[in-house]
Amino acid sequence: MPANTIEHNRSRFNFDGIEAIWLFGYGSLIYKVDFPFLEQRPAAIRGWARRFWQGSHDHRGTPEAPGRVVTLIEQPDAVCKGVAYRVSPNVFEYLDVREKNGYLRFSTTMTFDDGSHAEGLVYIATEDNEAFLGEAPEADIARQIALATGPSGPNSEYLLRLADSLRQLGDDCSHTFAIEACLRAEERLPR
Template sequence: MSFDTVAHNRSRQQFNGVSSVWLFGYGSLIYKVDFPFLERRPATIEDWARRFWQGSHDHRGTPEAPGRVVTLVSQPGATCKGMAYRVSPDVFEHLDVREKNGYLRFSTTMTFDDGSNAEGLVYIATEDNAAFLGPASTLDIASQIARSSGPSGPNSEYLLKLADALRTLGDHDPHVFELESHLR
């Protein structure tokens, strides 16, 4: 699959007759909310783990020197904490462009802090996209993050803001916090 997933995402889900959709954010969508929303609530999804395995050629790196940003990888028994947003379907016009570097929209069940559930959408960069970098040691990942920068700023800023946002949510993500400790 190519880097640019905008057209692919726009053909994946139809929003005819739908007034709002839940969106689950687990990376920059937690702390960089540059879109309107109707409601925001902390939530978790099951059997997914957050990993800095996706290349960023358009925001936190360049095509020649990609940064690393998070995606979700399947991990039975894992829980990923994030932020759920109830949005108008037209918000995806913006988000599909923002998340175009290999991310596809998938359906997911979210569990809110009060125990209730809702179906929503989540952007995941799967291993078959052209920007997927895959696993590496946390030291190697932190080193790549430390030296990468792109149009949206230094890759280190992304990691540090995500770590702070997860602390605010009361989440302890060992992968993110280990990378943060290497970076500092």
């Protein structure tokens, strides 16, 4: 799968007759909400774990020195907390470009804090895309994040903002928090 997934995503879903659809955000879509939405609610999806296994060549790194951003990895007992946005389908014209570096839209069932459910879409970078970096020790991931910078800014900013956002959601993402601790130790950042 090529890293640029814009056209592939645009052929995956037909939005004819749909006025609004839910979108689940678990990474930068939690804190960088630069798109219009009709409603926003905390939500979770089951069977997926957040991992810093996707390379960022276009936002938080460069082709020569990619950063690391989150994707979802199937894990049967996992619960991934995030934020669901009810959006107009035309928002995907922008989001498909923003999430073009290996991410594909998939259907998912979201569970809201009140226990209700809704079907929606989520962007996931699967291991068959060119930008997928895969598993690595958390200290190594933190080191790569500490060194990477791209057009959207330092990769460390992405990690720190995500960790803060997850705490505000009440999520205990041990993977994200372990990498954050390694980064803070590496850069001697205050907690």
